Amino acid sequence: MSALPFIDLKAQYAALKPSVDARIQRVLDHGQYIMGPEVKELExxxxxxxxxxxxxxxxxxxxALLIALMALDxxxxxxxxxTPFTFAATAEVIVLLGGVPVFVDIEPDTCNIDASLIAAAITSKTRAIMPVSLYGQVGDMDEINAIAAAHGLAVIEDAAQSFGASYKGRRSCGLSTFGATSFFPSKPLGCYGDGGALFTDDDGLAQAAREIRVHGQSQRYTHTRVGVGGRMDTLQCAVVLAKLERFEWEIARRxxxxxxxxxxxxxxxxxxxALRPDRDCVWAQFTLHVQARSQVQQRLSAAxxxxxxxxxxPLHQQPAYAQWAQGQSFPHAERAAQSVMSLPMSADLSExxxxxxILALTQALDGLEP
Incomplete structure (x- = not known):
């Protein structure tokens, strides 16, 4: 049997080649590589x-996460x-601004932050809650938003893995103060490099985010606030515009x-x-728990x-972030880190x-000691 791709971006490009190529050519023709018309069209x-x-x-x-925190001052x-069970970027942006990440353990069955533990972690210094919609399934946002409202806190959904997912009939990224997503190539909606987006219903926060992404400019060479060079390239916006043409189909496939x-x-x-009945999962990674993971991975690789x-x-065990955990243990995050494994997943994966x-996994699991 031939080796499988982990994420089949080549098959996706083959299906979208005329649209992707035309979109890119249009940018090459007009030459507005920074903040060209495709940026606003995509937004x-x-x-x-x-x-x-x-x-x-x-x-x-x-x-996106950094600018959201900066917009919230x-x-x-x-x-x-x-959550401690996430990619480093989630805590990284907090620390970069001098903030303090406060970790709360995850639900063992979904690997998302356990909303029932959040209230106990709130102090007079708490400014925001940043849940992560891990693997493509949104966490308990209604419960999190209610806790935040009771304490006057902002909520930033780290939706890097869940763009396109639904929660109680609403889309991920549109559920809280800010929704932040990534268009890294492997994400459910990806570009051909780095890219991302922020979503909000708050006019003031949106204006702040727009200024921050262009070095804090409210108009050219008028720097109203401290900002960053955070624009998404026109070419990458063009790629995402092409991919949007079949994104609903890709969500259904996922x-x-x-x-x-x-x-x-x-x-x-x-x-x-576990998948909660009031939401879906777009499976940015198709992840499960296995015992003897390294042996299973070796056998699957051979197949x-x-x-x-x-x-x-988990982040509380990472050298760069351990100091903020203050020696705390987060057993569900620690167990997940020892057992999670992701299988090949993309919208173009055939039966x-x-x-x-599944055949290779069945054989890999056979006879293994837990």
Missing amino acids: DKLAAFVGTRHCITVSSGTE LKPGDEVIT LAIGARYQALLEKLPVQRL GVPTAVHYPK AQQDQV
């Missing part, structure tokens, strides 16, 4: 898709409650492929992620099935390829 279409008043494209998902010493994976895994000795681990070490993955 308008993304805002309509999510259902928010504003979309501000930025240079990466990390920059995070000060040194301010605390932001988040939901179907994820459901089929879940069904095929039902009889195997693995733990599937031509690539895997990945998102994430092998034959999926069957190949």
Whole structure:
């Protein structure tokens, strides 16, 4: 059997080649590589898709989180409650601004932040809550928003992995003070480099974010606030515009492929992620829990099935962030870090390829000691 791609961007490009090529050529023809017309076109279409008043494209998902915190005027010493089981960027932006990440453990069945633990972590220094919609499923946003409202806090959804997902009939990124997403190539909606976007219904915060992304300028060479160089390139906006043409189809495919994976895994000795009944999951990574993970990965690799681990070490155990954990333990995050494994996943994954993955996994699990 031939080796499988972990994420099949080549198949996606082949399907979209005429549109992608035409969009890129249009930018090459007009030559407005920074803040060209495709930027506003994309922002308008993304805002309509999510259902928010504003979309501000930025240079990466990390920059989206950073600009959101800057727009909220995070000060040194301010605390932001988040999860330790996420990519480093979530805590990185807090620390870069002098803030303090306050970690709260995850739900063992979804790997999303446990909303029931957030209130106890709030102090007089808490400024915001930053839940992560991990693997493509939104967390308990109504509960989180209610806690935030009771304490006068902002909520920033780190939706780098969940763009296109739905929660109680609403889209990820349109559920809180700010929604921040990434267009990194492997994401559900990706460009061909770095890119990201912020979403909000707050006019003032949107204006602040727009100024911050262009070095704090309210107009050319008038620097109203401290900012960053955070614009999304016109070429990358053009790529996302082309990909938007079949994005609804891709979401439907991801939901179907994820459901089929879940069904095929039902009889195997693995733990599937739980899906809450009032939301869906766009499976930025199709992730499950396995025992003897390194052995399983080695066997799958030998069978031509690539895997990945998102994430092998929680942030409170990372050298750069351990100091903010103050020696605390987060057992569910620690267990997940030891057992999660992601399988090949993309909208173009065929049933034959999926069957190949499941067959290889079945064989890889056979005879392993837990």
